[in-house]
Amino acid sequence: MSDTALHIPNGIIGIPTSLGFGLAAVLAVAACVAAARRGLDDRLVPLAGLATAFIFAAQMLNFPIAAGVSGHLVGGALAAALLGPWLGVLCLTVVVAVQALLFADGGVTALGLNIVNMAVISTVAAWAVIALALKVLPRTRAGLTAAVFAGSVVSVVAASAGFLLQFALGGEPIGQSFAAIAAALLGTHVLIGVGEAAISAAAVTAVALTRPDLVHALNGGRLDQPGDGLAKETA
Amino acid sequence: MRGGDGLHRPGDTPLHRLAPQVKLVALAAFTFAVVATPREAVWAFGGCAAALLALFALARIPPKWIAARSLVEAPFALLALAFPFLAGGETVEWAGIALSVEGLWAGWNLLAKATLGVWAALLLAATTPVADLLAGLSRLRCPEILLQITAFAVRYAHLTAAEVAQMRRARLARCDDPRFLWQAGALARSLGVVFIRSYERGERVWQAMAARGYTGRLPIDVAPAGAGPGQWSAAMTAPALAAGLAVWAAVGA
Numbered sequence: 001m002s003d004t005a006l007h008i009p010n011g012i013i014g015i016p017t018s019l020g021f022g023l024a025a026v027l028a029v030a031a032c033v034a035a036a037r038r039g040l041d042d043r044l045v046p047l048a049g050l051a052t053a054f055i056f057a058a059q060m061l062n063f064p065i066a067a068g069v070s071g072h073l074v075g076g077a078l079a080a081a082l083l084g085p086w087l088g089v090l091c092l093t094v095v096v097a098v099q100a101l102l103f104a105d106g107g108v109t110a111l112g113l114n115i116v117n118m119a120v121i122s123t124v125a126a127w128a129v130i131a132l133a134l135k136v137l138p139r140t141r142a143g144l145t146a147a148v149f150a151g152s153v154v155s156v157v158a159a160s161a162g163f164l165l166q167f168a169l170g171g172e173p174i175g176q177s178f179a180a181i182a183a184a185l186l187g188t189h190v191l192i193g194v195g196e197a198a199i200s201a202a203a204v205t206a207v208a209l210t211r212p213d214l215v216h217a218l219n220g221g222r223l224d225q226p227g228d229g230l231a232k233e234t235a
Numbered sequence: 236m237r238g239g240d241g242l243h244r245p246g247d248t249p250l251h252r253l254a255p256q257v258k259l260v261a262l263a264a265f266t267f268a269v270v271a272t273p274r275e276a277v278w279a280f281g282g283c284a285a286a287l288l289a290l291f292a293l294a295r296i297p298p299k300w301i302a303a304r305s306l307v308e309a310p311f312a313l314l315a316l317a318f319p320f321l322a323g324g325e326t327v328e329w330a331g332i333a334l335s336v337e338g339l340w341a342g343w344n345l346l347a348k349a350t351l352g353v354w355a356a357l358l359l360a361a362t363t364p365v366a367d368l369l370a371g372l373s374r375l376r377c378p379e380i381l382l383q384i385t386a387f388a389v390r391y392a393h394l395t396a397a398e399v400a401q402m403r404r405a406r407l408a409r410c411d412d413p414r415f416l417w418q419a420g421a422l423a424r425s426l427g428v429v430f431i432r433s434y435e436r437g438e439r440v441w442q443a444m445a446a447r448g449y450t451g452r453l454p455i456d457v458a459p460a461g462a463g464p465g466q467w468s469a470a471m472t473a474p475a476l477a478a479g480l481a482v483w484a485a486v487g488a
Contacts, residue, residue: 009308009311009345009348009349009352009353010266010269010270010348010349010351010352011269011270011344011345011347011348011349011352012311012345012349014270015267015270015271018270029381030378033378033380033381037380042441042445042449042450043437043438043441044380044384045380045383045384045387046387046437046438046440046441046444047434047437047438047441048384048387048388049383049384049385049386049387049388049390049391049437050387050388050391050395050433050434050436050437050440051433051434051437052384052385052387052388052392053387053388053389053390053391053392053394053395053433054395054429054430054433054434056388056392056395056396057392057395057396057398057399057429057433058399058426058429058430060396060399060400061399061403061422061426078426078430082430090381090384091384091388093381094381094384094385094388095388097381097385098385098388098389100356101259101356101359101360101368102242102360102365102368102389103242103307103360104242104304104305104307104352104353104356104357104360105307107266107270107348107349107352107353107356108262108263108266108352108355108356109263109266109267109270109352172274172341172344172345194416195416198416198417198419198423199419199422199423199426200423201423202419202420202423202424202427203423203424203426203427203430204427205427206423206424206426206427206428207427207430207431210427210431211431214430214431214434
């Protein structure tokens with residue numbers, strides 16, 4: 001089990017759909033640049049750069065899932081909880097683009113698809129769930145852990161659902177029914193999501209215990225506070 | 236990340252000397268042409284593969300290196316190999332096993348297009364240093380802010396990666412060897428520590444930059460140089476060949 005399976009290569013999704021999602025990715029990233037810059041001004045570049053370097057390092061870390069099976073983080077929920085949706089989307093966009101251009105991981109024609117799934121959908125879905133859960137749950141250690149856990153599972157499953165949508169719109173024929181692919185893909189991603197969730201929740205809680213001001217989800221950070229803008233994007 | 240320099244292999248071949256923006260456009264054009272090729276045109280994919288292999292030879296990149304780096308698509312190669320057994324419809328008999336014709340074509344389609352895409356991207360990554368790549372993207376009007384974030388991320392990635400490796404070594408030295416997910420607490424906490432360190436380093440770096448007069452604009456490491464028509468026409472040979480093969484195959488089919 002590894003996250004490379006999430007980077008769509010060339011030749012799975014047709015060109016019109018790829019270009020359409022490429023345009024969607026450009027618009028979403030442009031909106032995130034504008035929103036992140038409003039909160040950070042000239043601190044944006046160094047902070048986002050270091051946060052991105054952190055996501056790279058986090059993806060390097062292999063964690064065990066069961067004996068002999070290990071996986072590594074995608075980082076959407078981690079980025080959403082720690083950095084907030086705007087900065088989180090930016091960091092993961094850079095990660096996905098660097099992996100495609102520098103490491104040939106993920107197709108060049110599928111860059112827009114991968115950015116939409118792994119950067120935009122996964123981060124925004126995680127942020128929405130975490131923000132909602134923290135409204136309902138107590139703002140304690142257990143509450144934060146549960147919120148980030150739920151957000152991580154939803155983010156991974158939502159990213160794979162994004163792929164399914166793209167595949168339904170413009171997938172190359174592979175001779176299997178869409179329902180069979182959907183069931184298999186969503187099933188495995190619930191499992192991947194639980195692994196991702198356990199690590200992300202423990203990591204975010206560890207940060208919250210020492211530097212709560214750095215956890216964006218707790219509203220204690222000095223970063224941009226997403227309010228009405230988020231409601232628009234997740235609606 | 237596996238090192239701050241990506242997969243760059245220093246060298247002085249015509250491909251290394253080509254302007255980065257030209258190579259980026261050629262890569263995008265080539266992969267789009269490959270993806271647009273109808274899957275029944277096996278010979279067209281062969282032609283594209285031959286063109287790429289010739290370019291690898293020109294850039295002095297050993298086949299062993301390409302093979303090792305192509306492993307990133309291994310999960311998809313396995314998926315492609317599974318299609319003939321999973322797909323339904325008409326079947327052919329091969330060595331006593333019934334294989335689905337539709338599944339064979341689907342597997343071939345994925346394998347051929349993904350492999351050619353990975354090879355083309357590897358060719359760019361191997362012949363272009365990261366700084367040049369960013370300069371090339373800047374020539375192509377990629378938003379400056381994203382390039383600056385990327386430059387920072389690539390510059391500091393080796394540091395954060397080293398911190399993660401150092402913490403892993405410290406955990407192993409203390410006999411931490413998690414085998415199941417519920418034992419991975421120490422690993423997750425060390426990730427939290429790396430985040431705090433990265434963020435604090437970001438703040439220090441910003442303060443240092445602000446002290447030197449930074450106001451939000453940053454010069455990119457390498458001044459992006461323009462490319463003449465000679466460079467463009469040379470670089471577009473392979474994409475033009477791929478596009479020609481795609482059109483030929485589509486019209487012929």
